[in-house]
Amino acid sequence: MTEESIEKEGVRPLYDLNQERAQALKQPWQLYYYAVKGYVITEVEMQAPVDQMLSELLDRLEKAQRLEQAPKEALGKHPHAYARQELRHLDVPRYVENFSRYVYYLLIYLVITYGLFALFQFGYGIYYYGDLNSAWNMPVPISLLGLPLQFLMLATSVFFLFKFIRQSACGHLWQKRHHIMYLLAAILSALAFLVIPFFSLAYHVLIIRIPVFLLALCLVLAAGYHFSSRHLHIDQHIDRLFEDRVRKAKQKAIEQNMDIRLADKLPNKWATLKLKRPLINRSTVKKAKEEQKEDK
Structure with a gap:
């Protein structure tokens, strides 16, 4: 994000304050801050939640500096690991290279x-x-x-x-x-x-x-x-042609499978002759009467 876009988003005061606070830090804590910021700004665009996260990081680094505690010991993570963790919590859109x-x-x-x-x-x-x-x-x-x-x-x-x-x-x-x-x-x-x-x-x-x-x-x-x-856009036309062919082939295969399943369920002549699945029995007559009543 450029300076104009920072001003447009209304995060310029917090951004400037973070810059001043970072310059006031001593070397080990300052290097930790810049390492985190360097990772963050190569992954996401600078915006208000990111500046707020960096401001909270500066709070913790300033406290660690007063206590003379090493930044890695105070925050418990390597700078890049800390930056990845905070970005997951923010859930802001990442840069996508094309x-x-x-x-x-x-x-x-x-x-x-x-x-x-x-x-x-x-x-x-x-x-x-x-x-x-x-x-x-x-x-x-x-x-x-x-x-x-x-x-x-x-x-x-x-x-x-x-x-x-x-x-x-x-x-x-x-x-x-x-x-x-x-x-x-x-x-x-x-x-x-x-x-x-x-x-x-x-x-x-x-x-x-x-x-x-x-x-x-x-x-x-x-x-x-x-x-x-x-x-x-010839490549798009070719892709659409192949997609249509694949879709039609899948639809045809589904219809064939449905026909096969229906044919398996219907009684055939051999099953009728063996009196296992007669074409006309009590259940089929009862079902036909129920369908006639529903139609009426």
């Missing part, structure tokens, strides 16, 4: 990088061989280790960037041991994301070579699938 929206940007990155690389190889093939067929078959090197490692570094950078943004969104001070490390980890992961392709190709780490035409076909199919699912 990384599917970043697939679009990842696809753009792949199309641009490998598309330009394939275009360069295609132009080089025409220039060197003077043949269009040879240009389409020019190899495009891809590292089987470098590409997954590159995506891992990208995910790591985004993760630490989210951590940094959330802690700084509430006016959280640059924490001595953690806050600056999130930003540094995000920057280093982003640099590794940019550098890994050059090293993996320069040192030939698990290289495979794909022809230009095959890579171009894969890129076109991937881009076409993403465009169709994003704008034409």
